[in-house]
Amino acid sequence: MITIKEIAERANVSRTTVSRVLNNSGYVSEDARKRVLHVIEETGYVPSAHAKSLRTKKTKVIGVILPKISTETSSRLVNGIDDVLAREGYQILLANTNLHAEKEIEYIRLLKSRNVDGMILSATNVQPELIQEICQLKIPFIMVGQQAEELTSVIFDEYQAARDMAGLLIKKGYEKIAFIGVDEADRAVGYLRKKGYLDAMKEHQLPVEESWLQKGIFDIDSGSECMKRIMESADSKPQAVLAVTDRLAIGALQYLRQNGYSVPDDVAIAGMGGSELSKYITPGLTTIDFSFEDAGREAALLILQKIKGEHGTGINRKVRYRLVERESI
Amino acid sequence: MITIKEIAERANVSRTTVSRVLNNSGYVSEDARKRVLHVIEETGYVPSAHAKSLRTKKTKVIGVILPKISTETSSRLVNGIDDVLAREGYQILLANTNLHAEKEIEYIRLLKSRNVDGMILSATNVQPELIQEICQLKIPFIMVGQQAEELTSVIFDEYQAARDMAGLLIKKGYEKIAFIGVDEADRAVGYLRKKGYLDAMKEHQLPVEESWLQKGIFDIDSGSECMKRIMESADSKPQAVLAVTDRLAIGALQYLRQNGYSVPDDVAIAGMGGSELSKYITPGLTTIDFSFEDAGREAALLILQKIKGEHGTGINRKVRYRLVERESI
DNA sequence: TATGTTTGTGGAATCGATTCCACATTGGAT
DNA sequence: ATCCAATGTGGAATCGATTCCACAAACATA
Numbered sequence: 001m002i003t004i005k006e007i008a009e010r011a012n013v014s015r016t017t018v019s020r021v022l023n024n025s026g027y028v029s030e031d032a033r034k035r036v037l038h039v040i041e042e043t044g045y046v047p048s049a050h051a052k053s054l055r056t057k058k059t060k061v062i063g064v065i066l067p068k069i070s071t072e073t074s075s076r077l078v079n080g081i082d083d084v085l086a087r088e089g090y091q092i093l094l095a096n097t098n099l100h101a102e103k104e105i106e107y108i109r110l111l112k113s114r115n116v117d118g119m120i121l122s123a124t125n126v127q128p129e130l131i132q133e134i135c136q137l138k139i140p141f142i143m144v145g146q147q148a149e150e151l152t153s154v155i156f157d158e159y160q161a162a163r164d165m166a167g168l169l170i171k172k173g174y175e176k177i178a179f180i181g182v183d184e185a186d187r188a189v190g191y192l193r194k195k196g197y198l199d200a201m202k203e204h205q206l207p208v209e210e211s212w213l214q215k216g217i218f219d220i221d222s223g224s225e226c227m228k229r230i231m232e233s234a235d236s237k238p239q240a241v242l243a244v245t246d247r248l249a250i251g252a253l254q255y256l257r258q259n260g261y262s263v264p265d266d267v268a269i270a271g272m273g274g275s276e277l278s279k280y281i282t283p284g285l286t287t288i289d290f291s292f293e294d295a296g297r298e299a300a301l302l303i304l305q306k307i308k309g310e311h312g313t314g315i316n317r318k319v320r321y322r323l324v325e326r327e328s329i
Numbered sequence: 330m331i332t333i334k335e336i337a338e339r340a341n342v343s344r345t346t347v348s349r350v351l352n353n354s355g356y357v358s359e360d361a362r363k364r365v366l367h368v369i370e371e372t373g374y375v376p377s378a379h380a381k382s383l384r385t386k387k388t389k390v391i392g393v394i395l396p397k398i399s400t401e402t403s404s405r406l407v408n409g410i411d412d413v414l415a416r417e418g419y420q421i422l423l424a425n426t427n428l429h430a431e432k433e434i435e436y437i438r439l440l441k442s443r444n445v446d447g448m449i450l451s452a453t454n455v456q457p458e459l460i461q462e463i464c465q466l467k468i469p470f471i472m473v474g475q476q477a478e479e480l481t482s483v484i485f486d487e488y489q490a491a492r493d494m495a496g497l498l499i500k501k502g503y504e505k506i507a508f509i510g511v512d513e514a515d516r517a518v519g520y521l522r523k524k525g526y527l528d529a530m531k532e533h534q535l536p537v538e539e540s541w542l543q544k545g546i547f548d549i550d551s552g553s554e555c556m557k558r559i560m561e562s563a564d565s566k567p568q569a570v571l572a573v574t575d576r577l578a579i580g581a582l583q584y585l586r587q588n589g590y591s592v593p594d595d596v597a598i599a600g601m602g603g604s605e606l607s608k609y610i611t612p613g614l615t616t617i618d619f620s621f622e623d624a625g626r627e628a629a630l631l632i633l634q635k636i637k638g639e640h641g642t643g644i645n646r647k648v649r650y651r652l653v654e655r656e657s658i
Numbered sequence: 659t660a661t662g663t664t665t666g667t668g669g670a671a672t673c674g675a676t677t678c679c680a681c682a683t684t685g686g687a688t
Numbered sequence: 689a690t691c692c693a694a695t696g697t698g699g700a701a702t703c704g705a706t707t708c709c710a711c712a713a714a715c716a717t718a
Contacts, residue, residue, distance in 0.1 A: 020697090025676095054703045055676045092423040115377060
């Protein structure tokens, strides 16, 4: 590989001068600058970012840890992050946990060893070991999707969103409303959304049957299964169902249609997530559109702030959401 | 930051010995090893990947250049890439051109400066400047989605796929078939798919009207507009339309339904891409499922091979595709 | 006893940049 | 003529690892 030393020799100057030309710093005569630039052009020389950041302690790289790469949520989040970071000359180093929570810590260490200037974690949990690992990290860190007192995070008001959605169903006249959730270890999606639903039901003095509460995982088939369990075991069939993700809702929808139920006439369905699917499916799925791009942009802005020195912790940025009412309710 | 020097001092050995423990190389006494490991544990020391790769010339990072981050195609591709790379301890450094072709070259240079061990480009064109830049690069490189003689690439048989799909429509009895394409600078999607369609039509001696050939961009709205142009300007209305992407097809579908046409009774629609949307939309969209995950995995395997030394150029790996027939035709 | 061989360790060079400092030259201002 | 600031340049240390080489001790073999 061609190095700064070779450029210096060819241009008949010192490495120092080449470095000055590269960084537009210090005094360089027009003559020397021209010679250097000419040699660089000629050779196609590109300075090694490694050597540079070994010295400067800056990499212009942000590590992004995702629970899964190919989901709409992750895509949109990364899109927002990149939108802001690219403008500032930063790049994204990806880490994918594939939903293995223990890999989060592993990747935090790996990214640290790679000297990233900051990290953004799309979190699925707030286990104390994770929080502790992050706290002792001396690198700017932003958590997205989950809240932790000690950290700077970008979150949605999951509780209120779920409560709003349940409220909307109730306002529409539905009283027997089932719920498809996920594991409560995921505090944001599992715990808070469920609580929002339960509190809305309680507020309106509506009973909740045990069999109406099902727990699935993050995919469409799981939604079908949950819906099946609800319809097969419920003493009294629900008139509506609130699923904590659009994919679960769509799975539920599929099950109902395949079993001769009409949506929303027999059972109404609402999801959460504002997925593209929700818009184009028939009937249109009522959902909550979380602006993941905004969350990504917000996270990127916060990390840039931190890199620039404004060290605040315990900051919480709430990103807005929108209720989208469509034909499924 | 804590360095190898400090570990050496604390463990009362030389830096060399610490390095040996870290890399399991050379002779180290059980005693010394234990002391070193203990200090490492105690301090939470993580070796700097920069310093390491400055010396070793390996980064365990692969640069991936995408035309757009948040599309299903990119997601699935990256998912496949990561699937293979993660197993081998590699990470992905993302670069997003946002469909600006000139940025491809820019990012290739940037990734080179970052000393990535290899690059994978999800290409949208095969401009000579791009190919030239890649050829003079002395870093393992894989091109995905477009073919170039001089390079190793992972592609689909775009021509045959489009021809198959047009053939299917013809077999179904449709004779007046319109076509929604994209710019032919995109050789794979723009040129080859169009050629496949045209050749299929010619083969069956079916006429193609000028107004049936529309050109859009990669989004749903554009599909609606193209469909509108077709229906408003065509002397003789088509019975079917083949769109080169699912999103264009879905746009067309939207337009037709909003304007009182029934799909497939009035106009049949077929897309290409095998998107998730195609499966859940009503009516189900007939499409061609390209296995982008497989393409990603294949690209990752090829880059690993190249890194290990098997330097072959001009290799072309074709990834399979599947015709998926649904209710839209 | 003399001569390898295995085992264990550290000094010092190296990777490719940046940056501090010393030094030289030039051109006003006094 | 003297002095000071601005301009221009390069030597050498530095960043944090790896790795070559020299060397020493312990042990085995001839």
